[in-house]
Amino acid sequence: MPDSLNRRDFLRVGAAGLAAGLAADALTQDAAPLRLAVIGTGGRGTGLLQVALSFGNVAVPALCDINEGNLNRAIGIVRNARGNEPVGYSAGPVDYRRMLQRDDIDAVLVATPMQLHGRMCIDSLGAGKHTLSEVAAAVTLDECWGLVRAEKESGKVYMLSENCxxxxxxxxxxxxxxxxxxxxxxxxxxxxxxxxxxxxxxxxxxxxxxxxxxxxxxxxxxxxxxxxxxxxxxxxxxxxxxxxxxxxxxxxxxxxxxxxxxxxxxxxxxxxxxxxxxxxxxxxxxxxxxxxxxxxxxxxxxxxxxxxxxxxxxxxxxxxxxxxxxxxxxxxxxxxxxxxxxxxxxxxxxxALWKEHGQEAAQSGHGGADYFVIQQFIEAVVAGRPSPIxxxxxxxxxxxxxxxxxxxxxxxxxxxxxxxxxxxxxx
Ligand SMILES: NC(=O)c1ccc[n+]([C@@H]2O[C@H](COP(=O)([O-])OP(=O)(O)OC[C@H]3O[C@@H](n4cnc5c(N)ncnc54)[C@H](O)[C@@H]3O)[C@@H](O)[C@H]2O)c1
Structure with a gap:
C-alpha cells in the first residue's frame, strides 16, 4: 500500500482506531480503496475473492492464473461486482511476477497450489505488496525462513489465511x-x-x-x-x-x-x-x-x-x-x-470478533471463518495493525x-x- 494511504488511514482512524470496530468501519466508508490482486483464481482463490468483494472498499485491478478459463471466470466476477475489467495475467507459471511490478496494487492474495505459496509470497513481499497466503505457507525450511526475512525486510503485512x-x-x-x-x-x-x-x-x-x-x-x-x-x-x-x-x-x-x-x-x-x-x-x-x-x-x-x-x-x-x-x-x-x-x-x-461481526461472517464459507481471514487481513493493512498470523x-x-x-x-x-x-x- 502506498505510504500516503497508510498515513491517511492512520491519521483518520488515529489512536482510537485501536478499538475494535473503527478500523473495520474504515473499510466500508470513505477510505481510499484497498487494491487487491489475486494469484490463483481456482476454487479457493475465487471463493476468497468473492468474500473480499463483499467489502465495499476493495478494488481489484489485476488477476493472475495460468488457466484462462479460471482467470476469465474471476474477471467476470469482478466485472459484475465492480463494473471494471481487471487486467489478466496468464502467460505462463511466472507471469505473476509481471503483475507484481504494477504500482496500482497494494495487496496480493496467493491461492495457487500450495507447493507454490512460499516462492510467490516471498516475491510478493519483495515487490512491496501486503500478502495473504493460502495454507500451507511453504513446503521447505528455506522458504519458511525466506518468508520471515521477506516480511521483515519489506515492512509489509504477511498473513497466513488459516481459516480454522x-x-x-x-x-x-x-x-x-x-x-x-x-x-x-x-x-x-x-x-x-x-x-x-x-x-x-x-x-x-x-x-x-x-x-x-x-x-x-x-x-x-x-x-x-x-x-x-x-x-x-x-x-x-x-x-x-x-x-x-x-x-x-x-x-x-x-x-x-x-x-x-x-x-x-x-x-x-x-x-x-x-x-x-x-x-x-x-x-x-x-x-x-x-x-x-x-x-x-x-x-x-x-x-x-x-x-x-x-x-x-x-x-x-x-x-x-x-x-x-x-x-x-x-x-x-x-x-x-x-x-x-x-x-x-x-x-x-x-x-469479541464473533460478537461484533458474527452476522456478516455467517454469510461466508467454512462456518463464517472465511469472512474473518479477509476482514482481519484488510484490517491489519488499513489500520496498520500487526498481522494476526x-x-x-x-x-x-x-x-x-x-x-x-x-x-x-x-x-x-x-x-x-x-x-x-x-x-x-x-x-
Ligand atoms: N483454507 C481452506 O479452507 C482451503 C480450502 C481449499 C483450498 N485451500 C488452499 O487453497 C489453495 C488452492 O486450492 P484450490 O482448491 O483452489 O485449487 P485449484 O486447483 O482449484 O486452484 C489453484 C489455481 O492456481 C492456478 N495456478 C497454478 N499454477 C499457477 C501459477 N504458476 N500462476 C498462476 N496461477 C497458477 C491454477 O490454474 C488454479 O486455477 C491450496 O493451497 C489449498 O491448500 C484452502
Whole structure:
C-alpha cells in the first residue's frame, strides 16, 4: 500500500482506531480503496475473492492464473461486482511476477497450489505488496525462513489465511485458554482426517496438484488446519514454542488402490507410485514441555463428519471436539466428574470478533471463518495493525511439512524445530 494511504488511514482512524470496530468501519466508508490482486483464481482463490468483494472498499485491478478459463471466470466476477475489467495475467507459471511490478496494487492474495505459496509470497513481499497466503505457507525450511526475512525486510503485512483459527468454537476455546480456564497446558491432540482420494485426479486421469503433492511428498503435508488453532491455544511463539518433533507414517495403500478401482488395474494411473502414506502421526514437544499429537490422513477410506478434530488438556480442564460433539470438563465448575456440553462456555467465552461481526461472517464459507481471514487481513493493512498470523507463526506451523518428512525418512528420529521468532517467543 502506498505510504500516503497508510498515513491517511492512520491519521483518520488515529489512536482510537485501536478499538475494535473503527478500523473495520474504515473499510466500508470513505477510505481510499484497498487494491487487491489475486494469484490463483481456482476454487479457493475465487471463493476468497468473492468474500473480499463483499467489502465495499476493495478494488481489484489485476488477476493472475495460468488457466484462462479460471482467470476469465474471476474477471467476470469482478466485472459484475465492480463494473471494471481487471487486467489478466496468464502467460505462463511466472507471469505473476509481471503483475507484481504494477504500482496500482497494494495487496496480493496467493491461492495457487500450495507447493507454490512460499516462492510467490516471498516475491510478493519483495515487490512491496501486503500478502495473504493460502495454507500451507511453504513446503521447505528455506522458504519458511525466506518468508520471515521477506516480511521483515519489506515492512509489509504477511498473513497466513488459516481459516480454522477463526471458527467460532475455536475462538471461544482460545478465549477460555487465555482466561486461564485450563491452567498450564500439558497436551493437545488434533488432526486433519479427510478422504481426499477423489481430489487427486482430474476427470481425464491426470494428477491435480493435490495428486502431485501425494506423489512427491511424504510426512504431514497439510498441518495448519489442525495445528493452527492448537498453536494459538498453547500460546506458541507468545510464551512457548515448538522445539522438536518425531513422526511416523504408514505405507501408501489406499490411494493406489483407489486409482486401480477408478481407472482400471492396468491403467497408467494404477502404476503411479505415491510417496505419501495413508496416515501419519507427528508428536511435537514445546519448550514448556507440552506435547501435541498431530494426525494427518488424506487417503484412508473413512467417512468424516468433520475434517478436523481437537483435544486440549490442561491441569484444571479438558476439552474435546470430536467433529460431532464439543465437550469440556472444568475442575471446581463442572458438577460431576463427567464431560458437559461446551455450548454454555461457547456463549460465555464468545470471542469479541464473533460478537461484533458474527452476522456478516455467517454469510461466508467454512462456518463464517472465511469472512474473518479477509476482514482481519484488510484490517491489519488499513489500520496498520500487526498481522494476526505473521510469518513466524506461518513458518512454525508449516515447517511441520519438511520436518515430519525428515523424521519419517530417518526412521522416526527427532528433528529440531527452528525458532522462527529469533528469540521473541519469550515475550
Ligand atoms: N483454507 C481452506 O479452507 C482451503 C480450502 C481449499 C483450498 N485451500 C488452499 O487453497 C489453495 C488452492 O486450492 P484450490 O482448491 O483452489 O485449487 P485449484 O486447483 O482449484 O486452484 C489453484 C489455481 O492456481 C492456478 N495456478 C497454478 N499454477 C499457477 C501459477 N504458476 N500462476 C498462476 N496461477 C497458477 C491454477 O490454474 C488454479 O486455477 C491450496 O493451497 C489449498 O491448500 C484452502
Amino acid at each position: 483459527c477463526y471458527y467460532q468454537q475455536n475462538m471461544a476455546v482460545l478465549n477460555a485458554a487465555q482466561a486461564g480456564v485450563f491452567g498450564d497446558f500439558t497436551y493437545a491432540e488434533c488432526g486433519y482426517v479427510h478422504d481426499c482420494r477423489s481430489l487427486a485426479f482430474h476427470g481425464d486421469g491426470t494428477l491435480t496438484w493435490r495428486g502431485e503433492l501425494g506423489r512427491d511428498y511424504t510426512g504431514n503435508v497439510y498441518p495448519t488446519h489442525s495445528l493452527g488453532p492448537v498453536a494459538q491455544w498453547l500460546g506458541i511463539n507468545r510464551g512457548d514454542r515448538f522445539v522438536s518433533l518425531v513422526a511416523s507414517a504408514t505405507p501408501q495403500r489406499s490411494l493406489e488402490r483407489y486409482a486401480a478401482q477408478r481407472f482400471g488395474a492396468d491403467s497408467p494411473q494404477a502404476k503411479i507410485r505415491f510417496a505419501l502414506g495413508d496416515s501419519s502421526t507427528t508428536l511435537i514437544r514445546t519448550a514448556k514441555g507440552a506435547v501435541i499429537d498431530l494426525r494427518f490422513d488424506m487417503y484412508s477410506a473413512r467417512p468424516h463428519p468433520s475434517t478436523t478434530y481437537f483435544t486440549l488438556q490442561g491441569v484444571t480442564a479438558s476439552y474435546q471436539d470430536t467433529g460431532r460433539q464439543h465437550e469440556i470438563w472444568v475442575e471446581g465448575r463442572t458438577p460431576k466428574y463427567e464431560w458437559e456440553p461446551f455450548a454454555p462456555y461457547a456463549t460465555e467465552y464468545e470471542h 505473521p510469518a513466524a507463526d506461518a513458518a512454525a506451523w508449516s515447517s511441520i511439512i519438511p520436518l515430519s518428512a525428515a523424521s519419517i525418512r530417518a526412521g522416526g528420529a527427532p528433528q529440531e524445530v527452528p525458532d522462527f521468532t529469533e528469540g521473541k517467543w519469550r515475550a
